[in-house]
Amino acid sequence: MRVFVTGASGFIGSAVVRELLDAGHTVTGLARSDASAEALTAAGVAVHRGALDDLDSLRGGAEAADGVCHLAFVHDFSNFAANCATDLRAIEAIGEALAGTDKPFVVTAGTPGLPEGRVATEEDSVDPESFSAIRQPSEIAAVELAERGVRSSVVRLPRSVHGRGDKGFVPALIGAACEKGVSGYVGDGTNRWPAVHRLDAARLYRWALESAPAGAKYHAVGDEGLPLREIAEVIARRLDVPTESVPPESAVDHFGFLGLVASLDCPASSTLTQKQTGWQPAEVGLMADLETGHYFDTV
Numbered sequence: 001m002r003v004f005v006t007g008a009s010g011f012i013g014s015a016v017v018r019e020l021l022d023a024g025h026t027v028t029g030l031a032r033s034d035a036s037a038e039a040l041t042a043a044g045v046a047v048h049r050g051a052l053d054d055l056d057s058l059r060g061g062a063e064a065a066d067g068v069c070h071l072a073f074v075h076d077f078s079n080f081a082a083n084c085a086t087d088l089r090a091i092e093a094i095g096e097a098l099a100g101t102d103k104p105f106v107v108t109a110g111t112p113g114l115p116e117g118r119v120a121t122e123e124d125s126v127d128p129e130s131f132s133a134i135r136q137p138s139e140i141a142a143v144e145l146a147e148r149g150v151r152s153s154v155v156r157l158p159r160s161v162h163g164r165g166d167k168g169f170v171p172a173l174i175g176a177a178c179e180k181g182v183s184g185y186v187g188d189g190t191n192r193w194p195a196v197h198r199l200d201a202a203r204l205y206r207w208a209l210e211s212a213p214a215g216a217k218y219h220a221v222g223d224e225g226l227p228l229r230e231i232a233e234v235i236a237r238r239l240d241v242p243t244e245s246v247p248p249e250s251a252v253d254h255f256g257f258l259g260l261v262a263s264l265d266c267p268a269s270s271t272l273t274q275k276q277t278g279w280q281p282a283e284v285g286l287m288a289d290l291e292t293g294h295y296f297d298t299v
Helices: 011-022 034-042 055-063 077-098 131-148 169-180 198-211 228-239 248-260 271-277 286-292
Strands: 002-006 026-031 046-049 067-070 104-110 151-157 160-162 183-186 192-197 216-219 223-227 243-246
Touching (some): 002 011, 002 055, 026 055, 046 055, 067 198, 077 104, 077 248, 104 198, 131 151, 160 169, 160 198, 160 286, 169 183, 169 248, 183 248, 192 198, 192 228, 192 286, 216 271, 223 286, 243 248
Parallel strands (some): 026 046, 067 104
Antiparallel strands (some): 192 223
């Protein structure tokens, strides 16, 4: 299958690309910069120049492919609303190019924003009052493409997608601990974060591309919910700093952008996904990954 991948040079996207190539697919990756293009070429991927706001480029990449995996997103929380709108327009443009073809289109969403305080499932919808609700239109648009002759599916990623090269939430916790001299958690730290290894997530993307029925939603979740305090304790031990409870009203000052979501209790299950697909997490969990030490190599 000829697969067009947005976000192909990113932390998760590069793992998806390798998974697809190893399975015998041909991959073309969207590249906004020369650096991204060079990384894709080195990985054996054809380069399609463009960007998420270049809708003609997105349509062209999709039209030339047998399927699309959409992983690109601008991770700038200071412009989160604008970046969510860009994501929605990108999905709509790719959907237009694929309409009526029955080609697969795998779209990335997230478990953050699902109902708090209990283990969320694939059948749950985003809480409209949550911080992440602003991204929900993208997931809705992806699912609705099933009614327009697109074999669309959604892979929801948990708050932490971990592994070597991670630049997301766990490195932000480590960075805050280094800056403040304490490894913090919010309140009593019992709020739970789900997690998955990037290689496990990549395998689910490939399965969805190859086999998912139209309109399906899957959870790429390995750890259902790890208490933030336990994550903070491992970081504290590795950095030889104390742990400390951070009041909710001080979370943004302490953690930066992460403070907006650090107190949320948002565990999520992949039980239905595993039952429906046969996919199972095979890599180390987040706590074991932290213990391997690579997160602290440059600290």
